[in-house]
Amino acid sequence: MLEEMGKRARAAARKLARETTAEKNASLERMAAELWADRAHILAANAFDVEAAREVGLSSALLDRLTLNESRLQGTITDLRGVAALPDPVGETFDQGILPNGLRVRKQRVPIGVLGVIYEARPNVTVDVAGLAVKTGNSAILRGGSETLESNKALLETLRKALEESGLPADAVQLIADPDRARVAELLGLYEYVDLIIPRGGAALHRFCRETSKIPVITGGIGICHLYVDASADLEAALPVLRNAKIQRPTVCNALDTLLVHRSIASVFLPRLVEALKGDGVSFRAHANALPYVQQDRTGHVQPAGPEDFDTEWLSLVLGIKVVENLDEAVEHITLHSTGHSDGILTQDVENARRFTSEVDSAVVYVNASTRFTDGAQLGLGAEAAVSTQRLHARGPMGPRELTTYKWVVEGDYHIRTT
């Protein structure tokens, strides 16, 4: 069953790859207009999903993620128009040159082809992914969470209609509407028709895709993130950065999980930190070597860290704290415990900053900034398809360009190879 969908996706991708930037952008604008025009239908379908989810007892946090309303739909439409306004990476040429034998060589950016995107219960992802796919000339096979099925069906109906009305193939965006989980495994085996799998969800989904897929997978989105406060850090300025990294949105992957503090400033800085953040509801898991600096806190915000605590992505208002003797020990701790997502140093020492960015090998390495900037829009990509923590193809936020690949174009004058 999915094989037919794969074939249609491949055929659509071939057409899409030849569309001009203007045609693709016009189609995105059409999608935006039709989504707004069809809002009553879409919101009714979403209300059905929300009601069904409430009946099965979905948590209020998940219900909130699932819920669309006019204002949220408007936000999604604004994002779609933002994607239309971005530069089109397809067609860019790079690495041009003329070889000694006269062959003219260049690389030319082309779409990846067919993307398989597996995600959870947020209907706005459906529109985001469809928009980024069309922008970059890729077709997409979407597999959303079963809780959001009616919403996704309504959204797909509108998006596919907009594609057709603007002269692009409707099959550029398809939805796997069968809630059977066997369809996910089937999708992961369609290597003839799908070029890249992007899972957007928790660790279990990423592991399942990595272990099952016959198609290349971009895994990511799991962040055990560290900030190291060096001896030379501006402590006054460091506090707001740590606070931002921990509390601005604690449930996401780029939120701070572990704070490392240089021994020489621990006695000054750690009590101030605990004092400053406990008012925000943060609780602390202190390594044995940090406890002496913070155990005067009797309000229950500080507990000794357990054996797994420095390998935990908290996704909540918990912060691990540990004292290190020097930069080497900080780097060593990060090397052992980081998931390679986002790690940073706060320092006034240029040489320590240089060493840290050289020796810590995470997707995004920070000097004097919050880890919360690991995001496609924040880092100037305009939009984000995923955050990669694997090493192949792309690391960190993936924008439109990371949804493309390249081909070599080699032009000669009837050149033959002689060696």
Add this chain to the structure above:
Amino acid sequence: MLEEMGKRARAAARKLARETTAEKNASLERMAAELWADRAHILAANAFDVEAAREVGLSSALLDRLTLNESRLQGTITDLRGVAALPDPVGETFDQGILPNGLRVRKQRVPIGVLGVIYEARPNVTVDVAGLAVKTGNSAILRGGSETLESNKALLETLRKALEESGLPADAVQLIADPDRARVAELLGLYEYVDLIIPRGGAALHRFCRETSKIPVITGGIGICHLYVDASADLEAALPVLRNAKIQRPTVCNALDTLLVHRSIASVFLPRLVEALKGDGVSFRAHANALPYVQQDRTGHVQPAGPEDFDTEWLSLVLGIKVVENLDEAVEHITLHSTGHSDGILTQDVENARRFTSEVDSAVVYVNASTRFTDGAQLGLGAEAAVSTQRLHARGPMGPRELTTYKWVVEGDYHIRTT
């Protein structure tokens, strides 16, 4: 068992990633010197492999691939010195910029980490891969063919000694010396310690890796390659290009498999082509629409094409021929039958060249040149780790730069995210 090897490879990779270009190049020079110094030991081990292979009846072609001698070892050493002389991609920065909020962003090229390379019975690959890995700061776990085990053990002993003597970790290069094929599957599961699998072998090995590996795989090396002779082609100049593409080295992946000829020149060109190439021992599989132009040949060089012939990588002196009505039909045939390796057009028409390079989406697309140029050294990369026909990370020849990835480095002044 392999897990220990993986841990050592990971530790070595961390050290290697911090070595300077000068240190890595000095180590490559040391490898070159020690390989020559140890040549008696290496050639004796190789003679043992060759003798054993002869006893089990390996074909003379395979025996030839397996055999080392002083001259071939010297060639491999020269290649290693060539790799030392190449620019070091590690540390390159790109995509620098300052965001509107003042954050300074750049990407910095870093090694991939640990490479798992699975290959067949050519001992020179052992040295090539080790050299490219060290050059690019990666460590490598090698799995060569069992026929070449003694040769590889001797080579590894020398290479690891050279690494140590030059102050680099010996575990940068390790060999899986257990000939049990279960070790290959085990390697493909070591995702905590291995970042990339590069299979170098036939279609079955690539398929096995794609279907089994939990680690990203670069597949490639299978080429059903096409040249399309357009109505406007310089036919005098086209013949040597086709001859070069077909006969210079027919057993490799970038050799020509199928010739497509525009209807308007078929009656002039096809008889000349058959006449010119049959003297080289080429036999032809002609599509029904090409037969009328070539069936006057009574020497048995021309046969009607069978149903699978246009989906066959010949790896021998066989050439499929087919007549097409126009460029669209040529592109359509290539889209259906190419493996996306190397395809080209011979034409004097600039617009047709542009359309062909735009619409044919192979790793390397040629205008007026032989497909035989798809090779890292030929296309200016200096060396080649593999030829990728998948779409992620790298396409076509992979040189040193394609064995690296990047990290983002983001520097601020205690920046916090506000939205």
